[in-house]
Amino acid sequence: MSNDAPPKEMPPMGPPATHCSTPKENPSLTLDIRYKGTTPPPCSANVHGEVEILKSGVEATHWFVEANEITWHFVTAGDPKSQPVLFLHGLPESWFAFHNQMSALSKDYYVISFDSLGYGQSDKRLTIDYRNTALASNFKALLDTIGIDKFNIVAHDRGAVMVDYLTEFDGMQDRILTYVRMQQSANEPHGEPKPPHEMFASPMGVKLFQSEGALFPYHKSSGFVREDIPMDEFERTLHEFTYKGVAEAVSQYFKTTNFEIELEDRHNRLFKTMSMPILFLQGRYDPGQHPSEYENTPDFVANGQVQFLEASHFPHMETPDLVTDAIREFLTTAHFNTL
Template identity: 45%
Template sequence: MTGAAIADGDEPAWDEFSYEPYPLARIADDTSRYAEATPQTLKVSQHGEIEYLGFGAFGTHWFVEADGPVWHFVTAGDPADEVVLMVHGYPDTWWANAEVMALLSDEYYVIAVDVLGYGQSDKGPEVDVSYAGAAGSLAALLDKIGVSAFNLISHDRGTIVSENLLAIDGMSDRVSAYVRMQQSFDKPHGLPRPPHAAMASVEFQSQENLAGTAYSSNYGSVHFPERFLQRLNWEFSFPGTPEAAARTFQGTSFDIELAFRMENVIPKMTMPVLLIQGTDDPGQKAEEYMTSADLLPDARVALVAANHFLHAEDPHMVADLARELFSSGNANRPDRVFSHPVNFQFPAKN
């Protein structure tokens, strides 16, 4: 069943493919595709276990050790197809990308990771969950599972991990195209800024229902269903997440990241790049991105009438823009900055 689709009109109910509290149901018949990590930590999902993602597509869960830490990631699609790597933001896990994965999996082999420190990936005190540390281990994971070239999609703090990945010697040459969402680029982050000093504390990260609260706040343009929010909170509640998430915010800042990006990342972004920014995000203003594409040899900016969590608000929009970039680059759109329609899958907020 791995990567299989179901017939149009036969979309199953979620519960038909899940058990409480949420994932999974069946084991793939090709669990030898990736060698299972031993020992496997946080064994909630099973190596090779299949989950229904939506839109007629299935994903398979894997646990693989890379340079010490054990990574949890989910794949969808045919392994023989071109690879798309998805790196989630905060407060998220791989599951934030499930529907975009499903929409792309008919044409691409999509790999969505739990970044170190989050979800079911390693997060103990011995694990380097800094952005540079996670990027170095992610590079080792890609080597271990045989990914030599890939398209990249990142969101929010996953973009900082991805930029540290691009800064590694030779890695930018392996990225065929890059969709970059909801993160400051060449200008200082606007106001209000997320409170990174507070977010670097375990107390902040230990708040109940932190992920669902973020999605329901003014960083979201839609009313997400309660079951959706429950899954978000379940994904963000694995033991050790508050301690690890706090460590990811220590020793960094928007200004430090901007300086690093300008010096070490932007010069390496020679691949086709699409920056997608939601115009309703209260902290990231459209005017911050109007000239961003001018710094890169092959780039565009898509301004969409969505908020911060646009991958969940309109997965079709994200998948369509990604597919367009991956298949034809930027040649079909000469304008550096353009608007794109949004069709929310959930009811919009008033």
């Protein structure tokens, strides 16, 4: 596959796909209510402690927890006594983006996949502070609330931006055991084509996020995946991204930041705080993030390495087994090397 840019014309947006869900009448609930719950945000489909069986047969549990007066939705699998592996998704995703990795890694780790603020079933109020540092601070407050001390973290796309800012908070250098950083610019400016952040911040961006056109990157013709993802995964991804209120909230992210600000912060502050082992895990064929941009990346962090996969922008959905294997190997090797 070539590195040709995706079509410059926007795909047809179609009618709004937003929806307002309601919980099942008699959901299956776990007997192990390990977190203090709160009322889910409006239009949520799940309830605190609800069990969902993933496609792999692994049992996962939905949780709604309040921290700093903000409600987060996240899903867990595995033994809570095991070492935690956290997942933070990008755009246009949700906790579900990492369901394959959750299934595979839950045998050995306690896996937790979050809906970022403004996404999925997490809080989507427009009064929330969507600046990167504030988002990271609120995420830290959630981890403190649910008792997650030391952990591994895997973050994709915009999720990696938030984790970058998380690393500069006091104590995080010791709490973050390893960091797998996927599909996000590093020490070089973002290549072309760049995501249209100014459009995302506009009313046109809201309309895009409300429609099936938001998931155009999941079609092979976009260049952001090498093959169309399975239809059931596409439909679930669309469902999770089109909860009522997501479009307006996600648009807020792009009113407070841009690639230039984030690049400057990485060079001036953030890379200097990243002492933990870091794997920059990239799809080789991402149209806007070219391998040449990462040649010198390990020189900018204390303990970093780069690995390319035969994938485009969504490796965790395009080649889930390759991503799982890369994560597992990195966690094992990084922990062994720090003994």
